[in-house]
Structures are given as structure tokens and as C-alpha cells.
Amino acid sequence: MAKQQVSMPAELVEAVAGDRRAALEAIRDRLAAELQRARGTGAAAVARELREVLAELEAIPDEEVSPVDQLARRRAERRARAAGGEVDAVRK
Numbered sequence: 001m002a003k004q005q006v007s008m009p010a011e012l013v014e015a016v017a018g019d020r021r022a023a024l025e026a027i028r029d030r031l032a033a034e035l036q037r038a039r040g041t042g043a044a045a046v047a048r049e050l051r052e053v054l055a056e057l058e059a060i061p062d063e064e065v066s067p068v069d070q071l072a073r074r075r076a077e078r079r080a081r082a083a084g085g086e087v088d089a090v091r092k
Helices: 010-017 020-037 040-059 067-084
Strands: none
Touching (some): 040 067
């Protein structure tokens, strides 16, 4: 049997090829989008994964962050909170 090819969005492919922070940010953004569509136990599972990714991102030491990146991060956090209620690991 041939393996089925899995297609990943371009932003995830690019992020995975880059650094850990970029990969986690891409995963965070994808999970936030999925959380908006998820229902029931699926939403709970996505929210749990999102919290884990946010915790991993917080554990990475801060680098110099551009104002544009700060705005993008805050926007993603607001969307995640709005989509899934409270997200405990989201902090400013």
C-alpha cells in the first residue's frame, strides 16, 4: 500500500523548516483557527493543545521583538481567547 500524502499549509511548512519559535507560532495560529470551528469535545481537545503550545512559547527566552510581531502575537492571543473563552496560558 502506498502512503497517503499529507498536505500542510504553506505557513506551517515554512515554519517547521525554520526555528522553534516560528514553528510554535504557526502551530498556535493554526490551533486558534481550528478552535473557532471546533465544537464539543473537539473544541476541548484543541483548546488543551493550544494551551500547551502557548506554554512552550512562553518558556522560550524573549528576543528582540519587533512592534509588528508584538501586534501579531497580541491579535492571535485575542482571537484565541474569543474563540475558546478563557485560555489560561495567554499572558501579555
